[in-house]
Amino acid sequence: xxxxxxxxxxxxxxxxxxxxxxxxxxxxxxxxxxxxxxxxxxxxxxxxxxxxxxxxxxxxxxxxxxxxxxxxxxxxxxxxxxxxxxxxxxxxxxxxxxxxxxxxxxxxxxxxxxxxxxxxxxxxxxxxxxxxxxxxxxxxxxxxxxxxxxxxxxxxxxxxxxxxxxxxxxxxxxxxxxxxxxxxxxxxxxxxxxxxxxxxxxxxxxxxxxxxxxxxxxxxxxxxxxxxxxxxxxxxxxxxxxxxxxxxxxxxxxxxxxxxxxxxxxxxxxxxxxxxxxxxxxxxxxxxxxxxxxxxxxxxxxxxxxxxxxxxxxxxxxxxxxxxxxxxxxxxxxxxxxxxxxxxxxxxxxxxxxxxxxxxxxxxxxxxxxxxxxxxxxxxxxxxxxxxxxxxxxxxxxxxxxxxxxxxxxxxxxxxxxxxxxxxxxxxxxx
Amino acid sequence: xxxxxxxxxxxxxxxxxxxxxxxxxxxxxxxxxxxxxxxxxxxxxxxxxxxxxxxxxxxxxxxxxxxxxxxxxxxxxxxxxxxxxxxxxxxxxxxxxxxxxxxxxxxxxxxxxxxxxxxxxxxxxxxxxxxxxxxxxxxxxxxxxxxxxxxxxxxxxxxxxxxxxxxxxxxxxxxxxxxxxxxxxxxxxxxxxxxxxxxxxxxxxxxxxxxxxxxxxxxxxxxxxxxxxxxxxxxxxxxxxxxxxxxxxxxxxxxxxxxxxxxxxxxxxxxxxxxxxxxxxxxxxxxxxxxxxxxxxxxxxxxxxxxxxxxxxxxxxxxxxxxxxxxxxxxxxxxxxxxxxxxxxxxxxxxxxxxxxxxxxxxxxxxxxxxxxxxxxxxxxxxxxxxxxxxxxxxxxxxxxxxxxxxxxxxxxxxxxxxxxxxxxxxxxxx
Numbered sequence: 106x107x108x109x110x111x112x113x114x115x116x117x118x119x120x121x122x123x124x125x126x127x128x129x130x131x132x133x134x135x136x137x138x139x140x141x142x143x144x145x146x147x148x149x150x151x152x153x154x155x156x157x158x159x160x161x162x163x164x165x166x167x168x169x170x171x172x173x174x175x176x177x178x179x180x181x182x183x184x185x186x187x188x189x190x191x192x193x194x195x196x197x198x199x200x201x202x203x204x205x206x207x208x209x210x211x212x213x214x215x216x217x218x219x220x221x222x223x224x225x226x227x228x229x230x231x232x233x234x235x236x237x238x239x240x241x242x243x244x245x246x247x248x249x250x251x252x253x254x255x256x257x258x259x260x261x262x263x264x265x266x267x268x269x270x271x272x273x274x275x276x277x278x279x280x281x282x283x284x285x286x287x288x289x290x291x292x293x294x295x296x297x298x299x300x301x302x303x304x305x306x307x308x309x310x311x312x313x314x315x316x317x318x319x320x321x322x323x324x325x326x327x328x329x330x331x332x333x334x335x336x337x338x339x340x341x342x343x344x345x346x347x348x349x350x351x352x353x354x355x356x357x358x359x360x361x362x363x364x365x366x367x368x369x370x371x372x373x374x375x376x377x378x379x380x381x382x383x384x385x386x387x388x389x390x391x392x393x394x395x396x397x398x399x400x401x402x403x404x405x406x407x408x409x410x411x412x413x414x415x416x417x418x419x420x421x422x423x424x425x426x427x428x429x430x431x432x433x434x435x436x437x438x439x440x441x442x443x444x445x446x447x448x449x450x451x452x453x454x455x456x457x458x459x460x461x462x463x464x465x466x467x468x469x470x471x472x473x474x475x476x477x478x479x480x481x482x483x484x485x486x487x488x489x490x491x492x493x494x495x496x497x498x499x500x501x502x503x504x505x506x507x508x509x510x511x512x513x514x515x516x517x518x519x520x521x522x523x524x525x526x527x528x529x530x531x532x533x534x535x536x
Numbered sequence: 537x538x539x540x541x542x543x544x545x546x547x548x549x550x551x552x553x554x555x556x557x558x559x560x561x562x563x564x565x566x567x568x569x570x571x572x573x574x575x576x577x578x579x580x581x582x583x584x585x586x587x588x589x590x591x592x593x594x595x596x597x598x599x600x601x602x603x604x605x606x607x608x609x610x611x612x613x614x615x616x617x618x619x620x621x622x623x624x625x626x627x628x629x630x631x632x633x634x635x636x637x638x639x640x641x642x643x644x645x646x647x648x649x650x651x652x653x654x655x656x657x658x659x660x661x662x663x664x665x666x667x668x669x670x671x672x673x674x675x676x677x678x679x680x681x682x683x684x685x686x687x688x689x690x691x692x693x694x695x696x697x698x699x700x701x702x703x704x705x706x707x708x709x710x711x712x713x714x715x716x717x718x719x720x721x722x723x724x725x726x727x728x729x730x731x732x733x734x735x736x737x738x739x740x741x742x743x744x745x746x747x748x749x750x751x752x753x754x755x756x757x758x759x760x761x762x763x764x765x766x767x768x769x770x771x772x773x774x775x776x777x778x779x780x781x782x783x784x785x786x787x788x789x790x791x792x793x794x795x796x797x798x799x800x801x802x803x804x805x806x807x808x809x810x811x812x813x814x815x816x817x818x819x820x821x822x823x824x825x826x827x828x829x830x831x832x833x834x835x836x837x838x839x840x841x842x843x844x845x846x847x848x849x850x851x852x853x854x855x856x857x858x859x860x861x862x863x864x865x866x867x868x869x870x871x872x873x874x875x876x877x878x879x880x881x882x883x884x885x886x887x888x889x890x891x892x893x894x895x896x897x898x899x900x901x902x903x904x905x906x907x908x909x910x911x912x913x914x915x916x917x918x919x920x921x922x923x924x925x926x927x928x929x930x931x932x933x934x935x936x937x938x939x940x941x942x943x944x945x946x947x948x949x950x951x952x953x954x955x956x957x958x959x960x961x962x963x964x965x966x967x
């Protein structure tokens with residue numbers, strides 16, 4: 106820890122909330138839509154513009170900046186012991202097509218505000234402090250995945266009819282597909298990673314606490330459900346001679362809702378998308394395809410949800426004379442946060458007088474990838490009405506400032522926890 | 537009745553089944569699709585080709601032919617008393633985009649076969665006998681509606697993005713939009729109308745009887761149902777904070793099925809089409825639009841179905857915190873058949889040794905429009921697996937022949953029932 110401040114001064118350190126909220130407006134204007142939202146797709150001109158401004162701000166705040174081969178923009182604020190593993194924070198600046206200004210961007214700018222606060226107070230942590238702007242969080246997560254050595258090396262894996270191929274896209278933001286593996290960080294190269302993000306859900310607002318203590322990032326499984334019946338004339342086919350795929354599908358939807366609400370647990374289960382065939386007013390639906398998305402922190406719970414649903418589907422298929430098939434499409438394992446980081450965040454909230462609420466993250470974040478590299482924690486701030494990925498996404502300036510202060514003090518305490526004695530420094534340098 | 541045959545010879549008269557089934561193949565080849573089906577849209581080249589061949593066949597069978605201003609092709613086989621109202625039969629030659637060869641075409645060709653049989657036996661009924669090929673049954677029903685004076689006179693009423701405007705289409709088949717009302721038949725100008733058609737449903741096949749005694753054409757009501765909830769993130773929105781429009785819609789679908797199956801009645805109720813918004817895997821559906829189609833012979837029953845559904849929807853809306861709205865889109869009144877014609881068909885079946893089954897027609901037919909002009913009856917023959925409007929539509933040659941014989945003898949008996957004494961003839965001529 107720098108010697109310019111004593112511990113009392115450190116304990117009362119606060120970010121500049123006005124400055125933080127000004128930067129949110131400045132970056133939010135890049136790719137602004139007429140509806141008040143923002144569209145700043147990964148690799149687009151707007152993405153590059155936002156990253157470029159961030160880079161200049163990082164450098165003005167005393168950071169050295171690099172762009173790794175996966176397109177991650179990394180600012181590094183020197184620590185007192187430059188060869189120790191870095192503490193890291195960060196998030197993303199890219200958005201979905203019709204986004205608000207907070208998702209991802211807030212975590213990046215709060216990290217910048219933390220560094221600015223340290224820099225203007227002449228404070229350097231023992232550890233180097235990295236602020237990472239991950240490349241393309243919203244679609245491929247190529248930035249964090251490459252950093253963790255989890256990115257498939259086949260460009261076709263990332264192909265999508267609506268998006269340009271990944272290699273030239275990476276080149277556009279300063280990455281290098283051919284040297285992608287060079288972006289992989291070695292185990293031990295980071296001491297910890299903490300991501301600050303808007304909740305994107307209604308739990309914190311309902312709980313009345315401004316700070317979310319994330320307990321983990323839920324496991325997520327996606328399936329397609331196909332219900333096959335027999336299309337026939339909606340007028341001429343008597344009710345008792347039908348194999349109506351939609352009547353069966355309706356029962357499946359309610360069975361999905363039942364596994365989502367069982368035991369008053371934290372799990373969620375959603376049918377979000379449906380396609381009927383032939384989907385015309387005067388024909389009994391012959392086939393229905395649906396998507397299923399289930400999430401929970403516990404793999405046991407997810408297994409049990411699937412088993413219950415499969416039993417229900419078999420009974421529904423028999424009763425409706427249809428065939429129902431469940432096909433796995435995606436499986437992301439649950440990722441717990443590091444318990445020490447979690448309790449550190451809780452303690453910081455208590456010391457700052459900020460009520461906090463423990464909750465899982467039910468959305469994906471770069472942090473869940475980073476957890477395979479280093480100790481990981483996450484902090485949430487409330488989203489008004491739980492809305493995200495929409496122009497009405499909103500987090501109050503007060504909550505934004507409070508979250509940044511929690512991030513600041515969490516990093517300060519982790520710096521102490523992962524304390525770098527000269528002996529540790531020497532040992533790490535020798536690796 | 538012609539004097540060339542005695543009543544015993546008349547009673548044993550039979551159509552030429554091979555000839556009938558050959559004509560089905562000939563017309564079925566016009567617009568044949570690679571999948572074995574047929575596409576002969578109203579007003580298309582294929583429709584005109586089929587009508588042209590029919591016209592030559594009609595004339596070769598001793599009929600005079602006209603095309604009225606609504607595009608109806610009418611063959612008239614002279615009766616012994618030319619000024620009496622005509623007995624009429626007929627159906628349509630146009631098809632849906634992917635059709636089988638029987639729907640409509642069978643009724644036209646069976647009518648032709650009846651006239652051919654009369655003609656080659658030198659039999660003339662007392663009444664003139666008309667064979668009507670109605671224009672565009674599958675979409676606008678312009679032919680029968682104009683004949684009954686029910687066709688809206690605003691061309692925009694018939695406008696559809698996928699189809700050409702009606703006035704030039706009518707001109708293409710010999711009609712005349714500007715003089716449409718000239719096709720209207722006066723009350724009393726027809727003695728009766730009998731349509732022979734494939735069932736397009738599975739009832740006859742299941743009953744094992746080759747002949748369907750149609751009791752009436754069901755009333756049909758169509759609605760759109762809109763379920764409005766709140767779209768939100770499928771991961772971050774806890775189950776107890778959702779307003780999932782699809783979960784509500786699933787309950788509505790089951791409520792629709794319940795009103796369709798109540799009391800083991802003949803009514804049907806179908807949700808055939810659905811549209812979700814935003815319809816993506818990781819978002820809770822915020823809105824669902826569905827179609828509802830209900831049919832029954834009794835308006836009281838239909839009223840009761842709607843009332844029950846509205847009660848159910850209100851309860852579902854409250855339980856799911858959604859708003860559910862039912863919007864009427866179409867209402868066709870039930871049309872009973874003439875009881876004398878119905879019992880005549882039943883008696884003919886008994887005399888021919890053909891088992892018959894009474895059933896409603898749950899599909900629309902030109903006959904329901906003709907019922908406003910004259911006494912109407914309908915005869916059905918079985919559809920294999922109940923399939924229609926598909927390339928697999930099939931009715932066996934034997935059933936086709938049996939149905940045509942029932943039509944022949946029904947018309948012979950109706951000729952007698954609506955008997956034309958010279959006094960009647962004189963009275964009619966004086967009108």
